[in-house]
Amino acid sequence: MSDTDTSQHDDRSGLYFQDDFPAEEFTARRRRVADAIGSGVAVIAGARASGSFEIFRQTNDFYYLCGVEVPHAYLRIDGASGKATLYLPPRDPKHEKSEGATLNAGDVEIGKRLTGVDEVRTHEALAGDLVGAMQLDTPHAPAEGRQACRDVLRHAQKSIAADPWDGRPTAEERFRERLVAVCPNAEIRDLSPILDRLRTIKSPREIDVMRRAGKLTTLGVAEAMRCTRPGLIEYQLASAADYIYSVHGARGGGYRPIVACGANIVNAHYYRNNCPLVDGELVLMDYAPDCNNYTSDIGRMWPVSGKYAPAQRELYGFIVEYHKVLLRLIRPGVTADQVMDEAAAEIEALVESTAWSKPAYRQAARQTRNFRGHLSHGVGMAVHDVGDYTAEPLAEGVVFALDPQMWVPEEQLYIRVEDTVVVTAAGVENLTAAAPLELDDVEQHMQQPGMIDLVDVGL
Numbered sequence: 001m002s003d004t005d006t007s008q009h010d011d012r013s014g015l016y017f018q019d020d021f022p023a024e025e026f027t028a029r030r031r032r033v034a035d036a037i038g039s040g041v042a043v044i045a046g047a048r049a050s051g052s053f054e055i056f057r058q059t060n061d062f063y064y065l066c067g068v069e070v071p072h073a074y075l076r077i078d079g080a081s082g083k084a085t086l087y088l089p090p091r092d093p094k095h096e097k098s099e100g101a102t103l104n105a106g107d108v109e110i111g112k113r114l115t116g117v118d119e120v121r122t123h124e125a126l127a128g129d130l131v132g133a134m135q136l137d138t139p140h141a142p143a144e145g146r147q148a149c150r151d152v153l154r155h156a157q158k159s160i161a162a163d164p165w166d167g168r169p170t171a172e173e174r175f176r177e178r179l180v181a182v183c184p185n186a187e188i189r190d191l192s193p194i195l196d197r198l199r200t201i202k203s204p205r206e207i208d209v210m211r212r213a214g215k216l217t218t219l220g221v222a223e224a225m226r227c228t229r230p231g232l233i234e235y236q237l238a239s240a241a242d243y244i245y246s247v248h249g250a251r252g253g254g255y256r257p258i259v260a261c262g263a264n265i266v267n268a269h270y271y272r273n274n275c276p277l278v279d280g281e282l283v284l285m286d287y288a289p290d291c292n293n294y295t296s297d298i299g300r301m302w303p304v305s306g307k308y309a310p311a312q313r314e315l316y317g318f319i320v321e322y323h324k325v326l327l328r329l330i331r332p333g334v335t336a337d338q339v340m341d342e343a344a345a346e347i348e349a350l351v352e353s354t355a356w357s358k359p360a361y362r363q364a365a366r367q368t369r370n371f372r373g374h375l376s377h378g379v380g381m382a383v384h385d386v387g388d389y390t391a392e393p394l395a396e397g398v399v400f401a402l403d404p405q406m407w408v409p410e411e412q413l414y415i416r417v418e419d420t421v422v423v424t425a426a427g428v429e430n431l432t433a434a435a436p437l438e439l440d441d442v443e444q445h446m447q448q449p450g451m452i453d454l455v456d457v458g459l
Helices: 023-037 060-066 093-099 108-115 123-130 150-162 171-182 192-200 204-227 234-247 262-266 310-329 336-353 359-370 439-445 451-455
Strands: 041-045 074-078 084-088 119-122 135-138 187-190 258-261 282-286 300-303 375-378 399-402 405-408 413-416 419-424 427-430
Touching: 023 041, 023 060, 023 074, 023 108, 023 192, 041 060, 041 123, 041 171, 060 074, 060 192, 074 123, 084 108, 084 123, 108 119, 119 123, 123 171, 135 171, 171 187, 204 234, 204 300, 204 419, 204 439, 204 451, 234 258, 234 282, 234 451, 258 262, 262 282, 262 413, 300 439, 310 336, 310 359, 310 399, 310 405, 310 413, 310 419, 310 439, 336 359, 336 375, 359 405
Parallel strands: 041 135, 084 119, 135 187
Antiparallel strands: 041 074, 074 084, 258 282, 282 300, 375 399, 399 419, 405 413, 419 427
8 A cells, every 4th residue: 555545444443542632732733843943854753663562652752743652653844834744654464453453654544634744654755755855853862751751761871872782872863873864965953952842831731631640640649548557568559559540541650669668768769669668667659650641740758657756747747838838839920949939938937936856857957948959840741851941930831840858867868748730820730739748637548448458368
């Protein structure tokens, strides 16, 4: 079948495709890319086949621009005309017989209707369509996929480059090499900054998806609270959240779970989750689902015993109060620095008036007041999302992690609480507010039975 053949070989009504975003939203996003690159041509590569039985997950930039979730797909956007062409693999009848219908180059009219592109062609046609281009814009930053963010991917790249037995180029470097081979006279420019700016401001439909992700996050963490008891292993709390996420349609975690008890909390991105829950200790949980290629972020700390000890209530209670102050001050038109300055001034009275049980705790509270990272990082398709929302005043549609943190180095203590918030015209919406936050509410919530107690088979 040629790439221009629009006839259908069978009933394609069951064809898998996302339904969160209509074609016109993808068209508008691509139009903004075209406006930004001027007379250039943008070309974006989608994810390759993984070679495993895991469910395919498209890279974030590619999904953002067309919503297509098949491997080895490419997208071309002409800056001068604004026209977009989607390049897909040919139909694989044997694969379809085993796994079901997949969008392919033969689905021309379906592909145009679902994505809003002007043309659908085979991926072999891309090289010919690029010949003669004098400016090619393509992402240089590593493409985020399943449970991946740019900072983690760059760390992996450094590790590969430093390995004398590896040192292979990145997928983005190989793709640029292919572009140079096809268009040796073209200027190759980095499209990542343009896409980062677009992705920093979430559309109303994106925020709707993130509301669902936030709701699932709170349900999972709340279930983990109910399940907590001494003797369980950290990973069992993550498993309770996994069930909640999966049964409500999420595709696993948006990142690997952090379930840390006691001394493990000091490692901010602890992931082994293989230690028992110890009576008298706190547990920190930070875990959210991948909900239709969007995620959330959260942090809650609660007592394994079900009751906060006096020192735990003193420290975690303070950080919860600081969190509430920051929440109240977030609004459009002010910078992240302004919010932190205002919060520091407001919380100073509480810091100085509290009868701290130890001088080290007072000093830790003062350091927390001065710390500049409480408005932590963007959240979206990646848990550490792209774009710098701190460089200018907060704008409606910016989503980030509000994550006040406290360190007591003398006792190797790390205290934090985290929610995912979106800046609105009226101020801020907390997408993970339903997870118990107030200390008395947490203790009351933990008195309820958890699913682990209800289904424990005694293994």
